[in-house]
Amino acid sequence: MPNFVLPDGAFEEAARRFPTPFHLYDEQGIRSNARALNAAFSWCEDFEEYFAVKALPNPAILRILKEEKCGVDCSSETELMLAKACGFSGRDVMFSANAMPDDEFRMARELGAYVNLDDISHIDILRAHGGIPETVCCRYNPGGDFKIGTFVMGNPGEAKYGFTYPQLQEGLAQLRELGAKRFGLHAFLSSNTIDNDYYPTLARILFETGKVLAEETGLALAFINLSGGVGIPYRPEDNKPDIAAIGAAVRRVYEEVFPQGGVAIKTELGRWMTGPNGWLVTHATHHKDTYKHYIGLDACAANLMRPAMYGAYHHITVCGKREAPCDHVYDVTGCLCENNDKFAIDRPLPEINEGDLVVIHDTGAHGYAMGYNYNGRLRSAEVLLTAAGDYRLIRRAETPRDYFATLDIDESAEALGLR
Ligand SMILES: *Cc1c(COP(=O)(O)O)cnc(C)c1O
Numbered sequence: 505m506p507n508f509v510l511p512d513g514a515f516e517e518a519a520r521r522f523p524t525p526f527h528l529y530d531e532q533g534i535r536s537n538a539r540a541l542n543a544a545f546s547w548c549e550d551f552e553e554y555f556a557v558k559a560l561p562n563p564a565i566l567r568i569l570k571e572e573k574c575g576v577d578c579s580s581e582t583e584l585m586l587a588k589a590c591g592f593s594g595r596d597v598m599f600s601a602n603a604m605p606d607d608e609f610r611m612a613r614e615l616g617a618y619v620n621l622d623d624i625s626h627i628d629i630l631r632a633h634g635g636i637p638e639t640v641c642c643r644y645n646p647g648g649d650f651k652i653g654t655f656v657m658g659n660p661g662e663a664k665y666g667f668t669y670p671q672l673q674e675g676l677a678q679l680r681e682l683g684a685k686r687f688g689l690h691a692f693l694s695s696n697t698i699d700n701d702y703y704p705t706l707a708r709i710l711f712e713t714g715k716v717l718a719e720e721t722g723l724a725l726a727f728i729n730l731s732g733g734v735g736i737p738y739r740p741e742d743n744k745p746d747i748a749a750i751g752a753a754v755r756r757v758y759e760e761v762f763p764q765g766g767v768a769i770k771t772e773l774g775r776w777m778t779g780p781n782g783w784l785v786t787h788a789t790h791h792k793d794t795y796k797h798y799i800g801l802d803a804c805a806a807n808l809m810r811p812a813m814y815g816a817y818h819h820i821t822v823c824g825k826r827e828a829p830c831d832h833v834y835d836v837t838g839c840l841c842e843n844n845d846k847f848a849i850d851r852p853l854p855e856i857n858e859g860d861l862v863v864i865h866d867t868g869a870h871g872y873a874m875g876y877n878y879n880g881r882l883r884s885a886e887v888l889l890t891a892a893g894d895y896r897l898i899r900r901a902e903t904p905r906d907y908f909a910t911l912d913i914d915e916s917a918e919a920l921g922l923r
Pocket residue numbers: 556558559577600692695696731732733734772773774775776869
């Protein structure tokens with residue numbers, strides 16, 4: 505079930521204070537998730553969650569997570585800058601490499617971050633840009649299909665990430681030559697997985713692979729990084745992953761493979777941490793009846809791209825109408841000149857009138873963050889419902905001035921009121 509912890513009154517109050525659309529985040533919910541995760545892995549010495557900054561890159565949120573003893577997982581110059589600005593450094597930062605500019609490796613090293621290499625070619629880049637640290641992490645891609653039991657859950661062989669096994673053998677040997685003493689092993693094999701067996705299945709692969717690689721290379725296995733991928737129930741019929749059960753199941757595998765202990769566990773959850781604790785709050789502004797029935801919102805895919813990009817389901821409720829029968833079928837759209845710009849297609853909903861407050865659920869991860877400026881549409885504000893019950897603007901909405909800031913339009917800037 506999507507998260508119904510906030511009553512309609514909370515959205516109505518927020519919409520009295522701030523113009524829609526905006527994303528509203530629930531501080532209490534984010535803190536509870538961080539605590540539940542830390543409790544689920546408290547059996548593991550040196551466990552740390554590195555929140556995937558890309559999921560919700562807002563300093564107010566990162567500071568909350570810092571208070572909850574989380575680190576951050578960064579993948580770009582600006583994410584590293586954001587982490588630094590929020591006081592993260594050293595071993596509380598994971599830098600997940602990719603096909604990125606070489607200088608970002610140096611930035612990560614200067615911050616003292618763990619560097620998680622994505623490819624064997626990154627070893628030379630890191631050596632030349634920041635140097636090889638004593639502890640270095642490598643991302644593993646086992647290829648083929650990734651199965652939980654008999655179900656194919658992912659397709660690592662088609663994914664752009666990670667080292668092959670022979671590359672890990674060769675790469676770790678090189679790293680050892682270059683002075684590394686310990687390594688971490690990381691893999692992300694299936695996204696948004698609500699099956700409780702995802703982490704335990706992944707853990708077994710990584711534990712066993714890491715153990716053999718340590719024996720083969722003589723490097724010590726410092727940690728296993730289970731990365732992100734634990735999902736959330738976007739659909740009413742979806743189950744919520746049970747993080748306590750997941751932690752306990754990973755523990756059983758751990759005790760089997762590492763009876764002596766000594767290997768830390770890291771996670772990089774994004775979606776699971778904040779996804780259910782965000783809502784896109786909008787007003788219905790238009791309705792249209794042609795071959796189908798349409799409701800137009802004051803938000804569009806620029807504010808939440810997942811439905812347009814992946815056909816993703818986001819639950820929708822109408823304030824004051826939770827108990828009303830869902831006896832109308834609508835396409836719920838935004839204002840982009842792009843036919844994909846639909847938050848829902850053929851969705852049974854209560855009758856929606858212009859002016860109704862329409863809430864799109866589970867936008868707390870990969871929501872605002874994936875926003876863009878197509879059609880000249882501007883990104884929305886972000887509002888935090890604090891644990892004390894206040895509504896705090898944690899990012900103002902963009903204005904045309906922001907849109908034009910990267911353009912040089914000379915004299916006409918004055919005419920447009922931009923100067
Ligand atoms: C995106 C990403 C995550 C977070 O993924 P979720 O699906 O939000 O849990 C974690 N680690 C890395 C390297 C990622 O790219």
